[in-house]
Amino acid sequence: MTATASLLAAKTWQVLVVDDSPDDRAEVRRLLLRGSERRYDLAQAETGAAGLRAVLDADRLPDCVVLDYNLPDMDAVEVLAALVGPDGLAACPVVVLTGSVSQEYSRAVLQAGAQDFLGKGWMTPESLTRAVENAVERWAMARELLEHKANIKANAERLQLVIGLAGLGVVSIDYAARTCTPDATAALLFGLEPGVPVPPSAIHDRFHPDDRAAILRLDELGLDPSGDGTIAMEHRVVRPDGSTKWLSVKKQIVFANTAGVRRPVSGVLAAVDVTAKKLAEAELQASEQRTRMATEAARVGIWEWNLRNNTIRWNAQMFSLYGIAPTPGGIVDYTDWSGALLPDELDNNEASLQATIRSCGSSTRSFTIRRRTDGESREVESVETARRNADGNVEWVLGTNLDVTDRSRSERILRESEARLRGILQHSPAGIIQTDAAGCFILVNPRWCEMLGYAEVEMLGRSIFAITQSSHVALTPAAFARLAAGGPDFHIEEIYKRKDGSVLNAQVNIAAIRSPAGEFLGIIAVILDISEHLQSKAKLHRLAAELSEADRRKDLFLATLAHELRNPLAPLCNGLQVMKHLWNNDVALEKVRAMMDRQLSQLIRLVDDLLDVSRITQGKLELRKARIDLRAVVEAAVETSRPVIDQAGHDLAIDVPREPLFVVGDAARLAQVLSNLLNNSSKYTHRGGHIRLTVERERGTVKLSVKDDGIGIPAAMLEKVFGMFTQVDRTLEKTTGGLGIGLSLVKGLIEMHGGTIQASSDGEGMGSEFVFRLPVMTGIGAAPDYDGEQTIEVVPSALRRILVVDDNVDAAHSLGELLAMMGNEVRTAHDGEAGIEVAAQFRPHVMLMDIGMPKLNGYEAARRIRQHAWGHGMLLVALTGWGQEDERKKSAEAGFDHHLVKPVRIDALTKLMSA
Known part of the structure; x- marks a missing residue:
């Protein structure tokens, strides 16, 4: 089956729809599903960049991409430019929708x-389906054609390589023009030339004088x-230099x-240099002559077999070789x-010997024998020749046996060594x-060729x-000459030029x-x-520097954290001391209580920010997205930050459109982002x-800007202000405190909403501006509406039996006393x-229980309680410091009805128990 047929036969196609309009994406989906019985797995992207990531980063490429021509960040031609590979074909089939x-x-x-391509104005289920299927088929056919061309080219290159490696020279002959054109070999x-x-x-002149006449006769x-x-x-x-070469020629x-x-109109002459073969043949003939002479003089086993009377005679060396006592004559x-002979070698050797006799020829055999005297195995090489008598009949067989x-x-060891x-x-x-x-x-091995x-x-x-980098040559002709003259072996680091112009950093060990x-x-x-080694070395130096900087920032963060924790703890301690002396002064006590509440809230916010940053870094922070009006978010953020701004005596100007600005997001988190930016400007x-807080619509996004006329940001810090634990070294900052995580948290939350944020400043003393953008919602999606933060009404509880279980004794007793007071x-x-x-x-109505406790944790305790009849109707509430989604899931599976994160507001707890 061809690639085209295979692709078209697929049951389900993955189609990526890239269009910034949700309505248009929905329309494409509807038309595709109506236009064919084929099953589609549809994916979506709103921008060209998102579409490219969906294609290029996917484990499996889409079967087709339906691409809108005009996108917010690029047009279809630009997207295609990124998808098209060096072979001129896109990574997958593409259908472009145009207006x-x-x-x-x-x-x-x-x-x-x-x-x-297809115009949106005349797009129907049939036309869109046909366009997708045509695109898939055309792309697959183009891919097959490219692969076919590549195979043809590779075969031609391999053929040329084989010809070159074989040393085959080719001459093209044109009889009409009376010319011969040689290739390089x-x-x-x-x-x-x-x-x-x-x-x-010109070629005939190269023929050896003794061979020329015979060559020309054969040519005729x-x-x-x-x-x-x-x-x-x-x-x-x-040859022109006077040397003589033997050629094997076919024409x-x-x-x-x-x-x-x-x-005759044309011809091809192929020639290969067989000088070495000829010399070897001559040497072989001489060697055979020398061998015959040596055999006669050496202790070689010689035997003769008279076929007429079936008499076999050995010389003394044969008896010694076979371990048999000599016999008379x-x-x-x-x-x-x-x-x-070894039994498994006998049949073949007898057959070879009989064939020599029948043909009256010569043969050479090798076999293994076991000596009769000691049973030792010996390898024997046997050469025999048959001889005829005067009547022309084969009568004699003469042979030699040599212990090899x-x-x-040695040959086996040599072969093994050569193979290794x-x-x-x-x-x-x-x-x-x-x-x-x-x-x-x-001599060059494959790895060296691959490297260059x-x-x-x-x-x-x-x-x-010729292959060393001219700007850095370690192995110079002079160094080579010193080695040739007897200098010691050495090793160097050399830079070589690759064929593609790039450089290779190498360590070279050289021996004469x-x-x-x-x-x-x-x-x-x-x-x-050693290119990767050098890169790793450079990377190691860079990482060491980064680690040193991170360590410095960590030390600064820990010192700042200690300072920030002491800030609210000091007034809390002071408040406790004041309360001891003002126990009968309600007005003063209320002021102290309010101050302690503010400082405790600051401490909680500090811990919450640290946890949020940790969750974002670990990818565990989950957004509760809904369709929200940003005006409500602005209102909530301003309400949160207003006390800080008013306390600093700042003037806050707000510019928000009257019409709704709908986005899909987590209202609480977006309010947190905006409040952090306002607090940052105030600080x-x-x-x-x-x-000045400005909100406006801008090309498919909502732009929110917080601008101040404060102390500004140095240009060198603009790209770093969003880093973890980053603090600009400014006098005012030192007086206002801060951990250096607020802007990092802001950036993480905005990016989780698909937005971007940028800081700008004209320099120190010139104020600063933080601008972030969120995708605006152009249609009504499936997300639920959000009407702003709900006010929790504190409902006094009826008399209940409540059990508080916590390994923190102070926490358990203080919460118990508070609930008892109610x-x-x-x-x-x-x-x-x-x-x-x-x-x-006790059989409580409500049980508030911590999770991490000694002896038995809260999960297991909840499971055991639910196993009892008296525990079925009980309201079980997990009261813990862990608030991740997987922790909430675990508590629900264990039998808890609710999951609250410490510290819990008493009004929220009362509301929950009253529900």
Whole structure:
């Protein structure tokens, strides 16, 4: 099945719809689902950037992208430019929706890489479905075509590489023009210029004088129109430098009928240098002659077999080799030989011997024997020759046996060693090279070629000095010469130029190669790519600096935190002392109580901010999003910050549109963001300053600005003010305090709402402005409406039995006393087991229980209470310092009815118990 057919046969398609209009996205969804019975898995994005992330970061690419032409951040052509790869094809099929039928738009999106386009004005279920399916099919076909072209190119490159590696030279012959054109290898073989056409005589002149006549005669036979035009020969050529080479040549002549006459029109001559083979053959012949002579003189086992009378005779070395006592006249039985062979080798050797006899030829065999005297195994090489008598019948077989056990073992060890060396060269993570005495590569392993981006054939013969970076050369010709002259081996750090122009940082260990006579033959080097090491080293230095800075900021934060905690704790302690002396003065006591309430609220806000920042950092903060009017958020934030602003004597100007500005968000968190910004401006503005809060609609977003005429922000700190524990070193800040987490919290909350925030200032003393933007809601979504923060009405409780269980004795007793003062009957316990025992006796209506307690935690205690009949109707409330969503889920699963986070407001608790 082709890729196209496979894709079209898929059951479910993943389609990404990129459009900033929710209505248009809904319309595309509706049309696709109506236009086809196919199942779709639809994803959405509002901006080009979000669409690109959804495509490029996805584990699985969409089957199609339906892309609006005009997006808030970019148009379709720009999105396609990011999707289209180096091969000119987008990462996945794309259909562009336009608001115009202009050919200019159509041409632009198709040229940019889209597979189809469709006007929104005439979009129907059928046309949209057809456009998506056409785009998928066209894209798949284009992908197959690109892969096919790439395969063709790769095959051609491999063929050319094989030809080059095989040392095959090719000459193209044009008989009409009477020219021969050699390629690079052929030009080297014949001593010509590569790619330059020459007359045939230029090649004929290279023929060895002793071979020229025979070559030309054979060439004439090949030109005979009645033949097949094929010529094959081996001959010598004389190169311009006077050296002689043996070539193995094959020539194919192509004929064509011209005016009824068959004439040669072209041809291809392929030649390969076989000089080494010829020399080896000559050496082999000489070696065989020397072997025969050596065999006659050496202690080689010699045997003869008279087939006429079936007599076998051995020399003394044969008896010694086989471990058999010599016999008179050296006469042995056939079984003396066959019985010594290993059983699984006997049949093959007998068959080979009989074939030699039948053909009256010669053969060489290898087999293993077990000596009769000691049972030792020996490897034997046997050579035999059959001889005819005067009548022409085979009568004699003469042979030799040579003990090659030691030689075979050495050859086996050598083969294994060579295999290990090849394995090391092939699979070594380091580059390994060898040069000749001039510094030219004669051996390169695959890793070295990979490191520099060259093919092996491109590297061999190249000078090692030609690939070093000119600005940094450690292995200079002078250093090479010192090594050649007997200098010590050394290692360096070198910078090499890759084929693509980039650089390779490498550690190079270099050693000289010398002949047994001490002659310098070249170098061998092991090269390690240390680019990542250097990058890691630089990164380590950078991280060390960042860690040092983080440590400094941590110390500053801890010192500031201690100061900030002491600020509310000091007046709280003072208030307790005052209350001891004013126990009968209600007015003074109320002032002290109000002051302590303010300081406690400040302490709670401080802890809440720390927890919020921690939850954002860990990704555990959850937003309670709804459809809200930002005017209500502004009102709530101003109400929260008004006491701080009024106390500082600032003038607050508010500019909010009269019409609603709907967004989807967490009203409480957005009010927290705006309140933090207002408090920040109040804190860093000298008394009697001016603060302006502006809200306005701006191109699909709502822009909120808090601007002041305070002490301003230095330019160097503008990019850092949103960092954790960041504090600008300013005199006013030191007097107003702060942990340096408020703006980090603001930034995190805004980004969780899909918004952005930016700080600006003209410098110190010039005031500052914080602007954040949120996506405006253009249609009514599924999120519930939010009408502003609900006021909690304190409803006095009826008399109830209440059990408070907390391992913090002070917390349990203080809450119990407060509830008792409200008319309730209260008991307390301080661990889970005690809580169950008291509850079984007291049978409370309401049980307020901590989670983390000794002996038995709150979860398990709640489960056990619910197992009793008296615990079924009880109101169980978890009262804990943990407020994450997973903690709330655990408490609900354990049997708690409600989950409240310490410190809890008594009015909220009373309201809950009265519900």
